[in-house]
Amino acid sequence: MTTPTDLIGDIHGHAGRLKALLRKLGYERKAGAYRHPDRKIIFVGDYIDRGPDSPEVVDIVRAMVDAGSAVALCGNHEFNAICYNTSKEGGGYLRPHTAKNTHQHAATLEQYRDKPGDYDSAIAWFRTLPLFLETEDLRAVHACWDEAVIRKLHKTLGGAVLPESLLPEAAEKGTDLYYWVEVTCKGREADLPEGYSFHDKDGHERREIRIKWWQDPEGQSFQDMSVIPGLGLDHLPFRDTEATHHPTGSRPVFFGHYWLKGTPELLTPNACCLDYSVAKGGVLTAYRFDGERELNEGKLVWV
Numbered sequence: 001m002t003t004p005t006d007l008i009g010d011i012h013g014h015a016g017r018l019k020a021l022l023r024k025l026g027y028e029r030k031a032g033a034y035r036h037p038d039r040k041i042i043f044v045g046d047y048i049d050r051g052p053d054s055p056e057v058v059d060i061v062r063a064m065v066d067a068g069s070a071v072a073l074c075g076n077h078e079f080n081a082i083c084y085n086t087s088k089e090g091g092g093y094l095r096p097h098t099a100k101n102t103h104q105h106a107a108t109l110e111q112y113r114d115k116p117g118d119y120d121s122a123i124a125w126f127r128t129l130p131l132f133l134e135t136e137d138l139r140a141v142h143a144c145w146d147e148a149v150i151r152k153l154h155k156t157l158g159g160a161v162l163p164e165s166l167l168p169e170a171a172e173k174g175t176d177l178y179y180w181v182e183v184t185c186k187g188r189e190a191d192l193p194e195g196y197s198f199h200d201k202d203g204h205e206r207r208e209i210r211i212k213w214w215q216d217p218e219g220q221s222f223q224d225m226s227v228i229p230g231l232g233l234d235h236l237p238f239r240d241t242e243a244t245h246h247p248t249g250s251r252p253v254f255f256g257h258y259w260l261k262g263t264p265e266l267l268t269p270n271a272c273c274l275d276y277s278v279a280k281g282g283v284l285t286a287y288r289f290d291g292e293r294e295l296n297e298g299k300l301v302w303v
């Protein structure tokens with residue numbers, strides 16, 4: 001029998017909302033950390049950036065991990081922050097300090113401006129966060145559980161945490177490790193057939209779509225499988241150059257990352273996205289998991 005677990009989606013600096021959700025789930029702050037007598041939390045990553053108080057979110061989550069009342073996964077924002085702060089051989093950083101990259105991290109940098117020691121400590125802590133978690137009755141990841149990719153990552157890392165020695169490779173476009181981290185923290189893409197493309201919201205021509213990897217691709221169009229609606233790909237039958245390891249019949253998988261809108265709901269009976277865009281006017285969402293093989297929409301909780 002595993003511990004009943006509450007899984008919480010992307011927080012992005014919304015400390016007030018996090019405290020409200022923890023209280024709603026029955027957690028109380030004791031001896032410096034939120035705790036529940038019978039339950040634990042799994043956070044699926046993206047603690048920082050955009051929102052008003054990333055330092056407080058990091059403090060709350062980290063204290064819970066230290067107290068043994070939570071596990072915290074690494075989101076793409078934590079991975080980016082690590083790379084932004086890791087020097088590159090030959091000069092610069094693994095994540096270059098371009099205007100775009102700095103802008104994405106700006107709110108967090110500003111909030112830590114007067115406490116550089118705390119910022120360094122937060123980055124050092126991010127380096128210890130696992131990229132994925134599997135227990136006997138659930139799986140959790142920031143963006144995408146692709147079984148083949150997770151297996152390769154596990155073998156290469158010797159576990160679920162990216163060691164510092166592999167960071168340069170993980171940040172280097174074109175390497176296998178870069179691809180595996182990208183899939184796991186940012187999601188799976190599929191190439192469009194030869195001759196097809198679309199323009200993304202920034203006007204860039206794209207020849208691949210980010211896919212709903214949790215969905216059975218059988219009989220679906222590229223549009224059905226695309227995370228972004230309205231690309232005009234409805235007539236185009238979906239096929240993928242790589243096998244899509246969609247999790248039919250497997251233990252439930254929980255993730256965040258997709259900036260979903262509206263009222264939280266299950267994506268399938270065993271796939272649950274917990275990111276309902278708290279940093280874009282949405283809600284902070286949790287699922288109360290008690291080991292069930294089929295998830296129950298009534299167990300979603302949000303504030």
Ligand SMILES: [Mn+2]
Pocket residue numbers: 010046075076077142185256257258
């Ligand atoms: Mn994310």
